[in-house]
Amino acid sequence: MYTLTPVDQVGIEERIARLNARSIKKEAKLEALKLALSMLDLTTLDSKDTPGKVKQLCAKAIRPCEAMPELPSVAAVCVYPNLVRVAKKALQGHRINVAAVATAFPSGMSSLKFRLEETRWAVNEGADEIDMVVSRGKFLAGEYDAVADEISAVKEACGKAHLKVILETGELSTLDNVRLASDIAILAGADFIKTSTGKIQPAATLPVTLVMLQAIRDHYYRTGKVIGMKPAGGIATAKLALQYLVMVRETLGETWLHPDRFRFGASTLANDLLRQIVKEKTGVYQSLDYFSKD
Amino acid sequence: MKTKKSLAKEEAAPRLNFKTSWTYQPALESTAPARIAGRYELFIGGKFVAPAGGKYFPTINPATESKLSEVAEAGEKDVDQAVRAARAAKEGAWGRMPAKERGKYLFRIARMIQERSRELVVTETLDGGKPIRESRMVDIPLAANHFFYYAGWADKLEYAFPARRARPVGVAGQIIPWNFPLLMAAWKIAPALAAGNTVVLKPAETTPLSALKLAEIIQEADLPPGVVNVITGAGATGAALVAHPGIDKVAFTGSTEVGKNIQKAIAGSGKRCTLELGxxxxxxxxxxxxxxxxxxxxxxxxxxxxxxxxxxxxxxxxxxxxxxxxxxxxxxxxxxxxxxxxxxxxxxxxxxxxxxxxxxxxxxxxxxxxxxxxxxxxxxxxxxxxxxxxxxxxxxxxxxxxxxxxxxxxxxxxxxxxxxxxxxxxxxxxxxxxxxxxxxxxxxxxxxxxxxxxxxxxxxxNTYNKFDPTSPFGGYKESGLGREGGLHGLAPYLELS
Amino acid sequence: MRNKSEENGMGGQIQEAGAERARIPVLKTYKIYVDGKFPRTESGRYFQFKSPAGGWSANLCECSRKDFRDAVTAARGAFAKWSKATPFNRGQILYRVAEMLEGRKAQFVEELLHQGLTRAQAESEVAASVDRLVYYAGWTDKFQQVFSAVNPVASSYFNFSVLEPTGVVAVLAPEESSLLGLVSCVAPVIAGGNSCVVLASSRLPLCAVTLGEVLNSSDVPGGVVNILTGFRKELLAQFSSHMDVNGVLYCGDSAEEIRKVQTDAALNVKRVSLQPEQDWAKAEAQGPYPILAFQEVKTTWHPIGN
Missing domain, CATH: 3.40.309.10 (Aldehyde Dehydrogenase; Chain A, domain 2)
Structure with a gap:
């Protein structure tokens, strides 16, 4: 049995509004932009992805901006399992992880056997991290134990690879459900919990992320164990990324302000971060034409 | 249910560390928009006038302990002038004005508060010490909204009290505290004016500036002289206002102790009274x-x-x-x-x-x-x-x-x-x-x-400290008499017959 | 009915015993009404009411500050339940009071005659008093609907204001209207869920005590209405200063008394409502506004979310 932790939606939204009132300027901003960059899971999850595109993405992951070699690399590159090997090769010699979406991403609508096999295959291909999806159908049907058992099974299949559990919060309807799904995933062995596949709207939102961070915090209070958090999808601007960082800072503190504990799943965010970094450095507003679209 | 054991365990659990390596830098609002003058006079009969006694007192910034400005101290003579001006306006232009025109003045004041909001926000924070975030997100917008809400009541009073005819009480003497200076001024002035009264307002001695800026706005809005008078001073000024025979109603927000003194002071005088206390x-x-x-x-x-x-x-x-x-x-x-x-x-x-x-x-x-x-x-x-x-x-x-x-x-x-x-x-x-x-x-x-x-x-x-112009506010028992805000906030300013 | 049975029973026997001597009437003892009981004043003092026409008198309790104190304790005790009684229930009970008053019309008429009214005036006053009770019985579950509010706040909250009774109300009843004035003052106070302690008219006190008997026999819980007799001069300061009284309803025109009541009210911020001596039979003497005089507005906020 799981304990239901009630969440008040209006209260969450008000907390977000208050956090968003934080004013991040000058060096504090520059520092946060760099931190956000280092927390990126640079992602490409299109069916038209090619090895060439993945290689380009990896180049960007290593050195986000040619003009500013001092900038940090991103945390990981996130691809479909069949492109893991390409990414792994392109990132050789760099401390950048390769994450693979597995378990019949994005719907998860397949047999457990198949999903476990896919997980093992992706790990075999070299994936350092597995981003799995939970069975939202089972969750909404109240089959919480089944959801947990699946997560545990995938965790086992991951072996050494880190497991990120995607709740697909856009399909969970309420924040109470987000909280419950977070608790289930954490107890079942998730290393990270993640909001979304990016294929469903809404994807990551600040309220959903705050609820998940609170679940992580409560687990930490109870056990001392640190679970990571990854909002994914819909975070396209530096301003929004900074709002996430403020939230992390004031909910969980120092330990989570690190790429090992907090990630952004995003594709276009990198360039906006870069644009803002240049703006902070030069004082001149920038055009996206000057940043490579990979 | 948690057992004792698990509670103890929770207490022993690791603490979070909020001494983060990444922190925010101070993001200071500029003080320039406040445009605070070196000296403020009394606002009586539509004009800024020097106090009869020629005395001024400083108002300081509690965050720096430095003087922001000096403000006139109203004595009994000034109080009398202000009450007379209010009475004249009540008997004159304001009393004769069609209700819908009265309402339009209030709408105008609401808009002008919005227009000058930055100035008011910074002033409020400088004079009172409250965080600029709160001045900007709470005090000043709510003050404007309060005028906006009551503006619409001015020509609809006959719908508010079934089977009764509503007429203004007359001249209201209003005394406000230092915790929400402009907002409290709005809470007092807006319903009073909507109901057709005229007012003499005394802001708190530590936070007079935003009310004086509101007086500027009222002057700029071209309200007939004497409809709103703002007299600054400390407790003695307030006591003189309460005691003045020319006022018909007292509205006070402040401590229970002073509220009781006021209730006692006006006993038997026929003056009406609303109190928002501790x-x-x-x-x-x-x-x-x-x-x-x-x-x-x-x-x-x-x-x-x-x-x-x-x-x-x-x-x-x-x-x-x-x-x-x-x-x-x-x-x-x-x-x-x-x-x-x-x-x-x-x-x-x-x-x-x-x-x-x-x-x-x-x-x-x-x-x-x-x-x-x-x-x-x-x-x-x-x-x-x-x-x-x-x-x-x-x-x-x-x-x-x-x-x-x-x-x-x-x-x-x-x-x-x-x-x-x-x-x-x-x-x-x-x-x-x-x-x-x-x-x-x-x-x-x-x-x-x-x-x-x-x-x-x-x-x-499942929430706390929310406020809205439409929502009545006020206490039971020793926390006060009457309500401010909403439909119920009109009643204290109307004579029902 | 009763007269008839008396004629057939005991009454006949009395007549047999001695036709030259009329029956000795059983005189009523006018006691006070506190906490649903009819005690005498703890002080042992009394004052005499003499009918203006002469030939009839009664002794009434001259209540003391201690009687008032006990009555406030009773009213405070009764408030918790009475204030939570459903408005429907309060309406039923007030209507029951009207029924009982109607049934005991004759006694009130007689008392009003003793107090100097003509029979026509007395009958009209009792009838108006019954009607006034019926009027307020009908308001109990309606004033909330007319005077409460749902407030359209500019945020995601459900916000509403309801009326709740003020608490214990001290009523200085009209001196010049023994029954109708009294009923007109007490009915709105209790219709709104308050409990009260009433000082009856000292000049015309008879009906007040009898009204206590009516209240006691009509489902009004003990302590909701407490009726004292005695003198304003002595008790006014107690009524206005007691720290467990939340409101004062003052009836009368004495500037000095009003000043005293309002001054003392400041001790604990009592709500004071003033009613001048008036023709209580007129239509304007009733309405929802006397109920509102002892209602507090409570505003509740609750988020609207998922």
Whole structure:
């Protein structure tokens, strides 16, 4: 049995509004932009992805901006399992992880056997991290134990690879459900919990992320164990990324302000971060034409 | 249900670290938009006039202890002039004006407050010490909205009180406190004018500037002379206003002690009276509440505006089974509160309004410790100059302790635990005050059972310290008489026949 | 009915015993009404009411501050339940009071005759008093609907204001209207869920005590209405200063008394409502506004979310 932790939606939204009132300027901003960059899971999850595109993405992951070699690399590159090997090769010699979406991403609508096999295959291909999806159908049907058992099974299949559990919060309807799904995933062995596949709207939102961070915090209070958090999808601007960082800072503190504990799943965010970094450095507003679209 | 063992385990669990390597930098608002003059006169009969006695008093910035401006001190002669001007306006232009035109003036004032909001926001923060975030997000917009709300009532009064004819009471003498200077001025002036009265307003002596800027706006809005008069001064000025035979109604917001003196002073005079007085409001957290949001509610309830809030949730009652969880979350949350320069957009807790108020808060903290309560304060640096106080939690508090009985009017929270609903309701109501209360539970039936048992005029369920022009505000018992805001806020300014 | 049975029973026997001597009437003892009981004043003092026409008199309790104190304790005790009684229930009970008053019309008429009214005046006053009770019985579950509010706040909250009774109300009843004035003052106070302690007219006190008997026999819980007799001069300061009284309804025109009541009210911020001596039979003497005089507005906020 799981304990239901009630969440008040209006209260969450008000907390977000208050956090968003934080004013991040000058060096504090520059520092946060760099931190956000280092927390990126640079992602490409299109069916038209090619090895060439993945290689380009990896180049960007290593050195986000040619003009500013001092900038940090991103945390990981996130691809479909069949492109893991390409990414792994392109990132050789760099401390950048390769994450693979597995378990019949994005719907998860397949047999457990198949999903476990896919997980093992992706790990075999070299994936350092597995981003799995939970069975939202089972969750909404109240089959919480089944959801947990699946997560545990995938965790086992991951072996050494880190497991990120995607709740697909856009399909969970309420924040109470987000909280419950977070608790289930954490107890079942998730290393990270993640909001979304990016294929469903809404994807990551600040309220959903705050609820998940609170679940992580409560687990930490109870056990001392640190679970990571990854909002994914819909975070396209530096301003929004900074709002996430403020939230992390004031909910969980120092330990989570690190790429090992907090990630952004995003594709276009990198360039906006870069644009803002240049703006902070030069004082001149920038055009996206000057940043490579990979 | 948690066992004792698991509670102990939770307490021993690792603490979060909020001393982060990445921090915010001060984001200071410029003081230039405040445009504060070197000296302010009295606003009487539509003109700014020097006080008859020629006396002025300084108003200082409590965050820096430096003088912002000097303000005229109104004596009895000035009070008399202001009341006469108000009476003349009531008998004259304002009294004769069609209601819909009166309403249009109020709409105009609302708009002009919005237009000059930046100036008012910065002024409010400089003069009173409240965080600029609150001035900008709460005080000034709500003040404008209050005028906007009551503007629309001016020509609709016949719909407000069934089977009665509503006429203005006459001249209202209004005395407001220093915690929400412009907002309180709006709470007083807007309904009075909508109902067709004229007013003499006395702002608090430590925060007169925004009311004087409102006077400028009223002058600029071309309101007939004397409809609104603003006289500055301290207690003596207020007493002279209350005692003046030319006023028909007193509206006061402030301490219960002064409120009682006013009620006594006007006894038998036929003057009508509304009072918004003190409080020691109970904030109740049940074990089935959304605890994280409850913690936010607790923070808003007691640390909003440095705790200078009459309806502050200053007595916290937490159900025993979740007390440790709530207190731990609250302490962690307090670690992230930023105490400091009110002009910094990131400041959560600004300056205490005045030195005497700071001393009062300090003496209560001492009293709490002396009475045996345990005290917790986050480690945060305070500015070297100015009047500042760290937020304070008191646990191990008894109902009889002064910190859980008396209104402190500062960022000091007294926490008690409880086991049953009956127990907490009894404790919550065990006070001469009855201004506000808070109840947190995810169970609807319990929420409405407890909110209906609290003897208080405003009850926030699963939230705290929310305000709106349409929402009546005011207390039971010694917390006041009458309501301000909403339809019910019109009644005190109307004679029904 | 009763007369008939008396004729057939005991009454006949009395007549048989001695036709030259009329029956000795049983005189009523005018006691006070506190906490649903009819005690005498603790002081042992009394004052005499003499009918203006002469030939009839009664002794009434001259209540003391201690009687008032006991009555406030009773009213405070009764408030918790009465204030939570459903408005429907309060309406039923007030209507029951009207029924009982109607049934005991004759006694009130007789008392009003003793107090100097003509029979026509007395009958009209009793009828108006019954009607006034019926009027307020009908308001109990309606004034809330007319005067409460749902407030359209500009945020995601459900916000509403309801009326709740003020608490214990001290009523200084009209001196010049023994029954109708009294009923007109007490009915709105209790219709709104308050409990009260009433000082009856000292000049015309008879009906007040009898009204207590009516209240006692009509489902009004003990302590909701407490009726004392005695003198304003002595008791006014008690009524206005007691710290467990939340409101004062003052009827009368004495500037000095009003000043005293309002001054003392400041001790604990009592709500004071003033009613001048008036023709209580007029239509304007009733309405929802006397109920509102002792109602507090409570505003409740609750988030609207998922």
């Amino acid at each position: 409080g020691k409001s109970a904030h109740i957290i049940f074990e089935d509440a959304a605890l994280d949001q409850a913690v936010e509610g607790i923070v808003d309830g007691i640390f909003f505006n440095q705790g200078h809030v009459c309806c502050a949730g200053s007595r916290l009652f937490v159900q025993e089974s979740v007390a440790k969880q709530v207190i731990r979350r609250l302490r962690d949350r307090m670690e992230t509160l930023i105490v400091g320069d009110p002009l910094d957009k990131n400041t959560d807790i600004g300056a205490i309004n005045s030195k005497p108020q700071l001393e009062k808060i300090e003496s209560y903290v001492k009293a709490g410790l002396a009475e045996g309560a345990s005290c917790y304060q986050p480690e945060c640096a305070l500015p070297k100059k100015g009047y500042f106080h760290r937020p304070v939690l008191f646990t191990d508090v008894a109902q009889s302790h002064r910190v859980s009985q008396e209104e402190i009017f500062g960022p000091v929270l007294a926490i008690q635990t409880f086991r049953t609903i009956e127990e907490v309701v009894e404790k919550a109501n065990n006070t001469p005050y009855g201004l506000a209360g808070g109840v947190w539970s995810d169970k609807g039936a319990k929420v409405f059972s407890v909110t209906s048992q609290l003897r208080a005029g405003v009850v926030w369920a």
